[in-house]
Amino acid sequence: DTAVSQTPKYLVTQMGNDKSIKCEQNLGHDTMYWYKQDSKKFLKIMFSYNNKELIINETVPNRFSPKSPDKAHLNLHINSLELGDSAVYFCASSQGRLGLQLGNTIYFGEGSWLTVV
Amino acid sequence: AQKVTQAQTEISVVEKEDVTLDCVYETRDTTYYLFWYKQPPSGELVFLIRRNSFDEQNEISGRYSWNFQKSTSSFNFTITASQVVDSAVYFCALSEAPLTSGTYKYIFGTGTRLKVLA
Numbered sequence: 684d685t686a687v688s689q690t691p692k693y694l695v696t697q698m699g700n701d702k703s704i705k706c707e708q709n710l711g712h713d714t715m716y717w718y719k720q721d722s723k724k725f726l727k728i729m730f731s732y733n734n735k736e737l738i739i740n741e742t743v744p745n746r747f748s749p750k751s752p753d754k755a756h757l758n759l760h761i762n763s764l765e766l767g768d769s770a771v772y773f774c775a776s777s778q779g780r781l782g783l784q785l786g787n788t789i790y791f792g793e794g795s796w797l798t799v800v
Numbered sequence: 801a802q803k804v805t806q807a808q809t810e811i812s813v814v815e816k817e818d819v820t821l822d823c824v825y826e827t828r829d830t831t832y833y834l835f836w837y838k839q840p841p842s843g844e845l846v847f848l849i850r851r852n853s854f855d856e857q858n859e860i861s862g863r864y865s866w867n868f869q870k871s872t873s874s875f876n877f878t879i880t881a882s883q884v885v886d887s888a889v890y891f892c893a894l895s896e897a898p899l900t901s902g903t904y905k906y907i908f909g910t911g912t913r914l915k916v917l918a
Contacts, residue, residue: 723910731905787833791845
């Protein structure tokens, strides 16, 4: 069973289009994330949701809008795609509870390769 | 502010050699977690290890070992007798105590690309 699954895995689209990437986790975690990995492999957090509530929004253009219908899902919608949006987008989740004894390891999906042409 | 530095951009070794990947971190907190992740050529990010700031014991898992030293703010990763399948980008990451509502913020290093040659 896939713990964190995201679709689509590959997406090629034209500039100006709107696209969505979906993510689901079956780990029962409270917190979900979107990370962007650029061509130099640099991983940068974009958003984090805890129990459907937006917790982290890291200076991401307004064209990016996350939506969390429930704590097991966190989708990413991108409007008016630009060439610079080409990257690998990783969804992730973690338990995110207080307490040192509780695990807070972050588990990633397999990534969605977005190419804007 | 948090920061994770992986100064080695790329390392190449010949199979069966030992290799150490360096990770240096900065944090003002006394409570934090450190991680290593592996990203093979197929692209997925695979969790390898988590270490909390109160546990400085080194850890060994098969050919992998980790050396955590708070005195030097380092969390280095050693692969013994490297194999071609170890070829990947390895990321070190830091997470401090929760911001609010129990949400941890993770900071990743820039990664070290390891090439193991047959």
